[in-house]
Amino acid sequence: xxxxxxxxxxxxxxxxxxxxxxxxxxxxxxxxxxxxxxxxxxxxxxxxxxxxxxxxxxxxxxxxxxxxxxxxxxxxxxxxxxxxxxxxxxxxxxxx
Numbered sequence: 001x002x003x004x005x006x007x008x009x010x011x012x013x014x015x016x017x018x019x020x021x022x023x024x025x026x027x028x029x030x031x032x033x034x035x036x037x038x039x040x041x042x043x044x045x046x047x048x049x050x051x052x053x054x055x056x057x058x059x060x061x062x063x064x065x066x067x068x069x070x071x072x073x074x075x076x077x078x079x080x081x082x083x084x085x086x087x088x089x090x091x092x093x094x095x096x
Contacts, residue, residue, distance in 0.1 A: 025054065043068060043071055044066075050064075
């Protein structure tokens with residue numbers, strides 16, 4: 001499995017692509033007084049990978065999203081504030 005695997009989820013409307021809300025992630029680090037390396041440690045990923053995600057050079061993968069989910073659970077944060085639905089494919093997979 002690739003580190004830049006695109007993370008999808010399914011709902012009644014179809015399949016969606018999750019993306020990291022970079023600005024919200026930066027704000028989270030700022031509010032907690034965390035540097036980027038400290039934020040990466042809290043998420044459970046490498047500093048270099050997080051840096052590339054924050055710069056838009058990498059997409060979020062399963063390890064990043066799992067780490068964000070754990071971080072939100074540990075700190076009573078809203079996971080949906082750190083990710084957003086970038087695109088949706090129809091449930092029947094046909095172009096409309």
